[in-house]
Amino acid sequence: MDTFGHALWTGALYRKNPKRWVAVVCGVVPDLPILAALLLNPWPLLKGQGLPALDTIPPFLVALDLTAHSVLVFAVMAAVVWLMRPDMLVPFSGWGLHILIDVFSHANVPPFTATTFLFPVSDASISVVNWNHPVFIGVNYTLLALVYVLLWQRRIRTSPKT
Numbered sequence: 001m002d003t004f005g006h007a008l009w010t011g012a013l014y015r016k017n018p019k020r021w022v023a024v025v026c027g028v029v030p031d032l033p034i035l036a037a038l039l040l041n042p043w044p045l046l047k048g049q050g051l052p053a054l055d056t057i058p059p060f061l062v063a064l065d066l067t068a069h070s071v072l073v074f075a076v077m078a079a080v081v082w083l084m085r086p087d088m089l090v091p092f093s094g095w096g097l098h099i100l101i102d103v104f105s106h107a108n109v110p111p112f113t114a115t116t117f118l119f120p121v122s123d124a125s126i127s128v129v130n131w132n133h134p135v136f137i138g139v140n141y142t143l144l145a146l147v148y149v150l151l152w153q154r155r156i157r158t159s160p161k162t
């Protein structure tokens, strides 16, 4: 999924957590390597040619992206967070939510690849649909709009009357 969509879903799902902004940050961190690649080479995107091809992205950023989208790496990091700051485990799980969403919103259609969620042990992936498919974008942002309108209406109904 696109990074903005990750932030919106994480914000909605963790809305009642006092550390929801930590969850939102954790929910977008896995995409930082690819966002850095876009900053290093924005020209294909700015020229309307789409995202840069995978083989044009610096290998260390690809490795960081694969690492950040690994359930195994996430599990190790979650264990460390649980040992050191158990109160941060729930907001940190926003990172895991990111991986879960990406497993089902990335496909092996260039320039993308499906999420190899067992990196580095396996290159197993589930090639479903890419997040940039117009139907996916339409459904995703329609659902997000509905969720945020419902949350907004609930907030109005439950806010104290003056």
Ligand SMILES: [Zn+2]
Pocket: 001, 030, 031, 069, 098, 102
């Ligand atoms: Zn991602």
